[in-house]
Amino acid sequence: MADGGAADPPRGSEASARRDSVASGLGRAGPEGARAKHAAAIDLICRDPSRRDYALRAAGNAGRSLVFASQDHTKDRDVALAALGQDGLALEWLSADLRADGQLLVKAALQDRRALLLATEEQRADPDLLRPVLAADGLALGLAAEALRADPELVRVAVGENGLALEFASEELRGDREIVLLAVGQSGHALQFAAAELQGDREVLLCAAGRSASALHWAPGALRADREVCLRAAAEKQAQWSDRATVLQAVERSGGLLQFATEGLRGDPEVVLRAVAQDYRALRFAAQELRADRDFMLKALAVDFRAWQHGAEELRGTRHVALHALGQDGRTLQFCPEALRADRDAVLRAVDQAGSALQFASEDLRADREVVLRAMASDRSALLFAPERLRSDRGVWLYAGAPAPW
Numbered sequence: 001m002a003d004g005g006a007a008d009p010p011r012g013s014e015a016s017a018r019r020d021s022v023a024s025g026l027g028r029a030g031p032e033g034a035r036a037k038h039a040a041a042i043d044l045i046c047r048d049p050s051r052r053d054y055a056l057r058a059a060g061n062a063g064r065s066l067v068f069a070s071q072d073h074t075k076d077r078d079v080a081l082a083a084l085g086q087d088g089l090a091l092e093w094l095s096a097d098l099r100a101d102g103q104l105l106v107k108a109a110l111q112d113r114r115a116l117l118l119a120t121e122e123q124r125a126d127p128d129l130l131r132p133v134l135a136a137d138g139l140a141l142g143l144a145a146e147a148l149r150a151d152p153e154l155v156r157v158a159v160g161e162n163g164l165a166l167e168f169a170s171e172e173l174r175g176d177r178e179i180v181l182l183a184v185g186q187s188g189h190a191l192q193f194a195a196a197e198l199q200g201d202r203e204v205l206l207c208a209a210g211r212s213a214s215a216l217h218w219a220p221g222a223l224r225a226d227r228e229v230c231l232r233a234a235a236e237k238q239a240q241w242s243d244r245a246t247v248l249q250a251v252e253r254s255g256g257l258l259q260f261a262t263e264g265l266r267g268d269p270e271v272v273l274r275a276v277a278q279d280y281r282a283l284r285f286a287a288q289e290l291r292a293d294r295d296f297m298l299k300a301l302a303v304d305f306r307a308w309q310h311g312a313e314e315l316r317g318t319r320h321v322a323l324h325a326l327g328q329d330g331r332t333l334q335f336c337p338e339a340l341r342a343d344r345d346a347v348l349r350a351v352d353q354a355g356s357a358l359q360f361a362s363e364d365l366r367a368d369r370e371v372v373l374r375a376m377a378s379d380r381s382a383l384l385f386a387p388e389r390l391r392s393d394r395g396v397w398l399y400a401g402a403p404a405p406w
Helices: 014-025 034-047 052-061 063-068 077-086 088-093 102-111 113-118 127-136 138-143 152-161 163-168 177-186 188-193 202-211 213-218 227-232 235-242 244-253 255-260 269-278 280-285 294-303 305-310 319-328 330-335 344-353 355-360 369-378 380-385
Strands: none
Touching (some): 034 380, 052 063, 063 088, 077 088, 088 113, 163 177, 177 188, 188 202, 188 213, 244 255, 305 330, 369 380
16 A cells, blocks of 8 residues: 555556656656656656655655645645755645744745745744844845844844845944945945945945955945055956956956946957856846847847846847747746737747746736647646646646656
C-alpha cells in the first residue's frame, strides 16, 4: 500500500509503468534542466494527488507544484519543508495553520525574500522572525513592517549584509551617520539613499568612494573636486573614460561603469553591448538614440532579455516592434505596456516562444484555454499561471502538446 494512497496496480500493468516513468523523470537531468524537472513534478503530483510520497518528491523538485496537492498534503509539515526549501513562494499554497508558522515563514523568506509578501502584518512586524532573514538578505528590509524599518538594530543588520538596504530604512535612520557609514562601507552606491547632509559629509564620502568610485555620482560638486576624495575614488583617471579601449575593458568588469564614459562612447553600440553583457541595467546609461533604435535594441535583447525594459518607452510600445521582440524572447512581455499584454496576437507570440510568459498576460488571456494550451506546448509548467478553472481541468493538465520531459 502506498503512503497516503490505495494499493498499487499490478506491476506489469500499463498504469504502473506510466506511474514509474513519471516518478523516475524527477531524477533525470533532461535537456531543459530545471524546466523539465518542474514539468515532471507537476505531472507526478497530478498523477495521484492522494499519494504523500508523490507530494513530497514533487514539492522538493518544484515547490509551487503544491498548487495541485490535496488539502491533506498542504497541511503536512514535511511536505511544506520540502516545498519551501526549493521555492519560498510555495508558502502561498500551504494551509492557513502552516502559513501562520513563524519557522516556516523564515525558511520561505530565506529561500526567497518575496515570501514576506505572503506574511501577516504581525509576522512582518516581528523582529525575532525578521532578524535571521535580514542577516541573510538585507534587501528583505523593504518588505518589513514600517516599525522595523525604523528599528536601528535591525537596520544595522540589514545594511551590514547589503548596504543598498539603506533605501528601505526610515527617513530618520537614513540620516543616522553611524548607520550610513556602515551602509556605504558595504556598498558605495548606498550613498544615493543617505540624507542630503550626509552625502556632503567628507568622511562618509571618503568611505563610499573607497568602496566604489561611482559613489562620486551622488557627491556634491565641491567634494567631487576634493583632491583626497578624488584620489580615493581614483578620479584622477577620469580622463581615461574618453579612451575607447579603456572603457571597453572597464565595462567588461562592471557594466555600470558605462555611466562614466563620455557621451560619444555611451552611444557606441559595441561599447554598450559589452556593458549590457556584464550587467543588463547598464543600458540605462546608454545614449537615448541607441535606446530608441529598433535594430540595436533587438541586439541588446539577444544579449539579455531584461535589457528590453530600459529601451525607449515609445519603442517598447510600438506594436510591430514588440511583436518582433516577443518572437525573439517571449519573456519580454513583462516589459510591454498593458495594452500589449492584453493583445491576443502579442501574447500568443510570447507564449509560443516561452510558455512562462503566460504569467505576464492580462487576466482575460490567462483564462483563455487556447492561450494556456499554446503556453503549455512550450513549457508545461505554464499551467501554474492559469486560473483555478483551467488548472483543475483534467483535459488541460494532461495536454501533451510537447514531448514529455523525461
